[in-house]
Amino acid sequence: MRRPFYKVLYIQVLFAVAVGVVLGVAFPHLGEAMKPLGDGFIKLVKMIIAPVVFCTVVVGISSMGNVKRVGLVGGKALLYFEVVSTFALVIGLIVGRTLRPGDGFNIDPATLDAKAVSGFATQAAHSSVSEFFLRIIPETLVSALTSGEILQVLLVSVLAGFALNAMGPQGEGILKAVQQVERLVFGIVALVMRAAPIGAFGAMAFTVGAYGLKSIGNLVELILTFYLTAFLFVGVVLGLIAKVIGFNIFKLLRYIREELLIVLGTSSSESALPALMRKLEAAGAPKSIVGLVVPTGYSFNLDGTNIYMTLATLFIAQATNTPITLEHELLILGVAMLTSKGAGAVAGGGFITLAATLQVVPGIPLAGIALLLGIDRFMAECRSLTNFIGNAVATLVIARWEGQLDLPKLRAALDGKAPDPDA
Numbered sequence: 073m074r075r076p077f078y079k080v081l082y083i084q085v086l087f088a089v090a091v092g093v094v095l096g097v098a099f100p101h102l103g104e105a106m107k108p109l110g111d112g113f114i115k116l117v118k119m120i121i122a123p124v125v126f127c128t129v130v131v132g133i134s135s136m137g138n139v140k141r142v143g144l145v146g147g148k149a150l151l152y153f154e155v156v157s158t159f160a161l162v163i164g165l166i167v168g169r170t171l172r173p174g175d176g177f178n179i180d181p182a183t184l185d186a187k188a189v190s191g192f193a194t195q196a197a198h199s200s201v202s203e204f205f206l207r208i209i210p211e212t213l214v215s216a217l218t219s220g221e222i223l224q225v226l227l228v229s230v231l232a233g234f235a236l237n238a239m240g241p242q243g244e245g246i247l248k249a250v251q252q253v254e255r256l257v258f259g260i261v262a263l264v265m266r267a268a269p270i271g272a273f274g275a276m277a278f279t280v281g282a283y284g285l286k287s288i289g290n291l292v293e294l295i296l297t298f299y300l301t302a303f304l305f306v307g308v309v310l311g312l313i314a315k316v317i318g319f320n321i322f323k324l325l326r327y328i329r330e331e332l333l334i335v336l337g338t339s340s341s342e343s344a345l346p347a348l349m350r351k352l353e354a355a356g357a358p359k360s361i362v363g364l365v366v367p368t369g370y371s372f373n374l375d376g377t378n379i380y381m382t383l384a385t386l387f388i389a390q391a392t393n394t395p396i397t398l399e400h401e402l403l404i405l406g407v408a409m410l411t412s413k414g415a416g417a418v419a420g421g422g423f424i425t426l427a428a429t430l431q432v433v434p435g436i437p438l439a440g441i442a443l444l445l446g447i448d449r450f451m452a453e454c455r456s457l458t459n460f461i462g463n464a465v466a467t468l469v470i471a472r473w474e475g476q477l478d479l480p481k482l483r484a485a486l487d488g489k490a491p492d493p494d495a
Contacts, residue, residue, distance in 0.1 A: 081268060082330035088273035089337045096280025103281020106274040110338055113271020116264045117343045120257060122217045124346045125367045126229045127254035132360025133233025134247050141474075142230065142364070149365050149470050153373040154409075156462065159309050160375040161405050164382035167301045169401075173293040173383075174390025181392050181437035226367045261346040265334075272337025279339070279450075294387050295450055301379050302458045310375075310465045317472045318479050321465070323486035327351065328464060332457060341370070341456040341463075348464060355485040356478030357471040365470050369463035376458025377425070380451060381408040384426055385433065388440035395435070404433055 096103035133142055208223045210216035216224040236243045236250075306321065314321040325332065328351060331344035345366065352362045385404050389396045407429045430438050444451070471477035 080330075081265065082333050084269040085272045085330065085333040085337060088269035089276045089333065092273040092276030092337070093280050095277045096282075096284075100281040100284060103277040106277035106281070109274025110271050110276075110278060111274075113264075113267055113274070114338055114340050114343050116267065116271075117346065120260055120264060121222065121342065121345055122225045123253070123257045124261065124349065125222065125225045125363065126217060126232070127250055127257055128349060128359055128363035129226065129229035129367075130233045130236060130250050131247065131254060132358070132363045133230065134236040134243065134250075142234070142360075145361060145364055145470060145474060146368070148473055149368055149466065150372060152466055152469060152473075153369065156309070156313075156375060156466070157373065157378050157409065158405075160305055160378035160462075161382050161408055163305050163309070164301055164379040165386065165401060165405065167297060167304070168383045168386035168390075171297050172386075172390055173297045174387040174392075177391035177443075178393060179391045179440070179443065181439055222367045222370050226364075229363070258346070258350060261350070265347055268330075268334045268337075268343075271343070272334060275338045294383070294444075295447060298380065298383055298451055299454050301383060302376060302454050305375060305379060306458060306461055310461065313469060314465060317469055317477075319468065319482055319486055324464060324468075325461065327355065327486050327488075328461075332460065335456050335460050336453055339452040339456055341460040344460065345370070348460070351485075352464065352467050355468075356481035357467055358476045361471045361474060361476060362467055365467040366463055369466050370459075373462055373466050374455075374459050375462035376455035378408065379458065380455050381426060381429060384444060385429055385436065388430070388443060389436050391443060392437055392440055394437070400433055400435075404429060407433070 092103070092106070095106070207221065208227055210219060210221070210224040210228065213228060216228040219225075236246060239246070306325075311321040314324065328348065331347050331351070334344045334347075335341050349362050349366050352366070353359055382404060385408075386396065388394075408425075426444075427438060427441060430436050430441070468477060468482070472479075
């Protein structure tokens with residue numbers, strides 16, 4: 073029997089988001105006071121991410137048999153991430169050059185508040201490729217599960233999976249124990265997700281109450297340009313990739329609509345990570361690939377962040393009447409390719425990586441980031457949504473590339489003919 077519409081999670085989240093917007097507009101101070109609800113939900117989800125990733129990866133790798141395949145899957149995933157990320161950067165650059173959302177602002181860089189962005193500039197100055205990779209290594213084996221760093225959890229999980237695989241029959245008892253813990257963890261996930269409407273309501277009420285619809289002001293053109301670019305990327309680039317693989321991108325969006333609404337409400341793609349992993353497994357992707365690709369993608373496959381990087385850089389240059397040559401644009405692409413890799417693992421990562429990019433592009437004032445402070449929350453939602461969709465597609469692509477994607481099961485899930493994994 074079909075559930076009543078008011079018991080469907082995505083309907084509840086959609087209603088909660090709408091109520092949050094109304095509250096933020098009508099009673100801004102009360103809307104701001106709802107912030108703990110959104111923060112609390114995100115903390116609940118982050119609390120469970122580490123055990124979800126650990127159990128999924130350990131069970132997946134220990135069940136693979138051929139350990140070499142893990143390295144092959146990881147290599148294919150990184151290659152795919154790099155190619156698609158380049159497409160995202162280029163599309164952002166092309167749309168920014170074509171629509172030129174910053175033209176006509178005529179901002180004098182001397183009038184910008186450099187102090188407002190000094191913190192991001194300082195963090196960007198101390199961020200390097202070597203520090204990013206060193207941050208992947210945890211202080212201790214156990215601290216990886218409490219640090220909140222997804223890549224640290226992934227590293228420990230892969231090592232544990234390899235070790236358990238090497239134990240052979242002697243490790244079967246440990247494997248069964250991990251599988252039981254995994255069932256417990258996903259049971260907790262199901263309980264936590266029931267609070268999603270409350271979290272989405274609190275986060276949206278705070279966003280609108282704190283920044284207000286008027287905070288968009290003259291910058292609405294940049295926001296619309298960003299959303300248009302993201303839509304083109306998802307519909308065209310990811311749509312073509314999905315078609316080659318054997319599914320329809322819009323059916324996938326419908327399948328993960330609940331998770332998308334949670335991401336929209338909370339402006340955090342991490343808030344729906346456990347639910348995404350469960351749904352991808354239910355749609356025919358093997359546990360081992362889901363466990364490797366999804367967490368890795370949260371740091372290496374940031375399509376929305378890449379689009380934002382090039383669009384925001386060009387916007388600041390156009391708004392401050394800074395001339396940009398083709399050489400500068402190529403430099404932006406090259407630098408953004410590197411700086412965006414750690415954005416998902418750092419709080420305020422979008423601004424930090426943007427600051428790192430601007431510091432190596434001659435002429436563009438770093439203080440120009442201050443233009444984006446008031447609207448970043450609205451753009452963060454689009455970044456998170458695009459990153460989230462990109463990781464869902466990437467997982468299915470790698471599973472098909474490995475010949476392990478159950479296409480009939482996937483199509484049944486996308487057509488709504490398969491059992492609901494949330495039931």
